Amino acid sequence: MRNLSLRVPRGEIFGFLGPNGAGKSTSIKMLLGLVSPSGGEAFVLGAPSGDVEIRRKIGFLPEDFRFYQWLTATELLEFHGRLCGMDAEKLRERVPYLLDLVGLAPHQGKRLQGFSKGMLQRIGLAQALIHDPEVIFLDEPTSGLDPMGRRLVRDIIRAQRDRGATVFLNSHLLSEIEVTCDQVVFIRDGEIVTTRDLRSQRNENVRVTVRARKMTPQTIAGLSQWATCSQLDGESLTLTANSREELPEILGYLVQSGSAPFEFTPHRISLEDLFMEIVGEDRGL
Amino acid sequence: MNPVWVIASITFREAARKKILWTALVVGIGFVIVFGAGLYYQLTDLRNSNIAPFLRYQLLSATLMIGLYTVDLLAVVMTILTSLDTISGEIASGTIQAIATKPVARWQVLIGKWAGFVAMLAVYVGAMFSGTLAAGYWIAGVSLQNPISGGSLVYLECLVVLTATFLVGTWFSTLTNGVIVLGLHGLAFLGGWLEQMSGFAQGSGLVTLGVVSSLIMPTEAIWRRAAFLMQPPLAGALQSSPFANVSVPSGAMVGYAGFYMLLMLALAIYHFQRRDL
Numbered sequence: 100m101r102n103l104s105l106r107v108p109r110g111e112i113f114g115f116l117g118p119n120g121a122g123k124s125t126s127i128k129m130l131l132g133l134v135s136p137s138g139g140e141a142f143v144l145g146a147p148s149g150d151v152e153i154r155r156k157i158g159f160l161p162e163d164f165r166f167y168q169w170l171t172a173t174e175l176l177e178f179h180g181r182l183c184g185m186d187a188e189k190l191r192e193r194v195p196y197l198l199d200l201v202g203l204a205p206h207q208g209k210r211l212q213g214f215s216k217g218m219l220q221r222i223g224l225a226q227a228l229i230h231d232p233e234v235i236f237l238d239e240p241t242s243g244l245d246p247m248g249r250r251l252v253r254d255i256i257r258a259q260r261d262r263g264a265t266v267f268l269n270s271h272l273l274s275e276i277e278v279t280c281d282q283v284v285f286i287r288d289g290e291i292v293t294t295r296d297l298r299s300q301r302n303e304n305v306r307v308t309v310r311a312r313k314m315t316p317q318t319i320a321g322l323s324q325w326a327t328c329s330q331l332d333g334e335s336l337t338l339t340a341n342s343r344e345e346l347p348e349i350l351g352y353l354v355q356s357g358s359a360p361f362e363f364t365p366h367r368i369s370l371e372d373l374f375m376e377i378v379g380e381d382r383g384l
Numbered sequence: 385m386n387p388v389w390v391i392a393s394i395t396f397r398e399a400a401r402k403k404i405l406w407t408a409l410v411v412g413i414g415f416v417i418v419f420g421a422g423l424y425y426q427l428t429d430l431r432n433s434n435i436a437p438f439l440r441y442q443l444l445s446a447t448l449m450i451g452l453y454t455v456d457l458l459a460v461v462m463t464i465l466t467s468l469d470t471i472s473g474e475i476a477s478g479t480i481q482a483i484a485t486k487p488v489a490r491w492q493v494l495i496g497k498w499a500g501f502v503a504m505l506a507v508y509v510g511a512m513f514s515g516t517l518a519a520g521y522w523i524a525g526v527s528l529q530n531p532i533s534g535g536s537l538v539y540l541e542c543l544v545v546l547t548a549t550f551l552v553g554t555w556f557s558t559l560t561n562g563v564i565v566l567g568l569h570g571l572a573f574l575g576g577w578l579e580q581m582s583g584f585a586q587g588s589g590l591v592t593l594g595v596v597s598s599l600i601m602p603t604e605a606i607w608r609r610a611a612f613l614m615q616p617p618l619a620g621a622l623q624s625s626p627f628a629n630v631s632v633p634s635g636a637m638v639g640y641a642g643f644y645m646l647l648m649l650a651l652a653i654y655h656f657q658r659r660d661l
Contacts, residue, residue: 133660159485
């Protein structure tokens with residue numbers, strides 16, 4: 100890592116992006132005190148990285164989570180809870196809640212050796228949340244998960260943010276990052292390339308392709324309150340909306356005006372396009 | 385609950401749940417049965433001979449010492465095999481990351497694991513040692529001197545080996561760890577024999593070589609001290625045996641072994657605290 104300087108605001112979901120070998124996992128490990136930097140310093144919640152006491156407020160899901168195969172899901176969470184100083188009474192309440200949260204309640208008594216990769220990811224996420232941490236580091240939390248699992252993890256991450264926790268997310272799945280994160284940083288070769296605020300990007304102008312059967316010049320003129328129309332080509336109209344937030348109103352207007360729209364496709368520069376643009380197409384994810 | 389205790393108890397439970405401890409104990413029981421049967425047949429043969437009762441007792445005691453020496457070897461091998469990958473394996477698999485990022489100091493992780501094995505070895509060595517002694521007493525009516533001191537020294541020997549695997553495990557992979565620790569024990573074994581050879585050639589370089597080997601790895605020296613404390617006079621007089629009293633390590637060697645173990649533990653903690661996980 101070189102010149103990596105980051106400030107992550109509290110209560111945000113922060114995405115960390117970069118190609119393989121960019122230093123994403125190493126950065127997380129440095130912040131958690133697992134790896135010592137050869138120079139420089141890092142602080143988490145105002146304490147130097149690696150501080151033992153501050154870890155009471157930090158949760159971590161390592162990449163490719165693995166643990167003792169002979170433990171059951173319940174025993175694993177109890178063990179991690181006890182390491183965090185939780186007593187038996189607290190664990191009796193917290194462990195079933197988390198197992199239910201990650202969808203593993205039916206497997207609470209099953210040993211980890213019978214778990215699929217996706218199930219291990221889920222139980223790994225549960226152990227990261229066992230002590231209600233203020234900052235949560237998730238290294239590839241959705242790898243190995245099916246679409247339902249991904250949605251579940253996404254909902255959990257958002258719920259954590261909504262309760263005030265900060266989530267530091269490292270993922271290869273750019274579409275996941277795109278819909279989950281508030282802010283992202285791109286790194287390459289151990290250096291920050293750029294930082295993007297995805298919330299503001301959601302409010303940026305967006306180009307839309309509309310295909311409708313009965314589009315009249317009056318209808319197109321009426322769109323000017325939300326968008327700038329560029330061209331009409333038969334049934335197809337391309338327009339640039341002022342804001343992504345206004346897209347439902349535009350669609351509603353087209354329906355009400357009797358245009359019979361049968362396609363409404365917003366185009367914007369996806370995170371993947373941005374990633375390729377910044378990192379370079381010759382580098383893999 | 386103290387994190388050291390949490391980690392120690394899961395390490396102990398791991399041995400029980402992975403069936404290492406139970407398998408080792410079943411093998412141990414098998415050993416005690418075979419040993420007891422051998423002792424029984426030796427007793428029958430001796431009764432049918434004209435050997436004087438005193439000599440008969442000495443011969444049976446010597447057999448008991450052989451049984452205990454086998455227990456000692458089994459315990460050392462069992463110690464190495466069970467503890468070999470506890471540090472290096474968990475670092476390699478990344479399992480340690482979920483533990484080391486909890487509010488637990490790294491020294492607590494290492495001491496907790498070490499304490500778990502210390503408890504497990506107490507069960508194993510205690511069961512094997514007392515089982516063999518009980519077989520000797522009930523079958524042949526022989527008992528040894530200072531069995532508690534002897535058993536404690538065999539346990540200390542296992543703890544030295546355990547601590548060596550912990551120290552090497554903080555530096556090297558599981559396989560390399562096994563090669564190094566077994567190699568060190570082999571060196572100690574060789575050193576013990578070289579020292580005994582020196583009994584026949586006073587002042588030879590063999591003594592120096594043997595002592596240096598014992599200082600590098602004092603495990604065999606601890607066994608020879610244990611054997612000296614327990615053995616009957618005849619077994620001790622058997623030159624060139626693991627029980628020979630030709631060159632008996634002093635009590636200071638036991639003190640050195642204890643210091644050596646604590647130093648290795650401190651070095652293991654020092655390196656584990658600083659290394660990347």
